[in-house]
Amino acid sequence: MHNFKELKAWQAGIEICKVIFELTKQFPGEERFGLISQMNRCAVSIPSNIAEGCGRKSNKELYQFLNIALGSSFELETQLIIAKEFNYLTAEKADAICEMIVQAQKMLNGLQKSVKI
16 A cells, blocks of 8 residues: 555646646536536546555556556546637647646656556
8 A cells, every 4th residue: 555645646636636627617618518527537537546546455456547547647638639629728728737747647657667566
């Protein structure tokens, strides 16, 4: 069992959540059950899966949950690109958030490499 709150990847995931939830508040109301919901769920999935993996008993399970968190980060990155294409946010804002996500992806990759399975 690992203390997930000490992991930089988990902390980055929490920051991504905060940014995404604030961002999606500005999206059109008709996206409430579409892109807003999807982006918020993906953002929450990143730190949640890191935490869940840390609570598992084996490194193999931890690795798999880190993999799920990584997948959610790529999904969120794609949704940001879609939101930018629909002009729900500026290219500069999208790029800044995508950079946060890329940094989290690097942390997750590093964390996966450190897990012996």
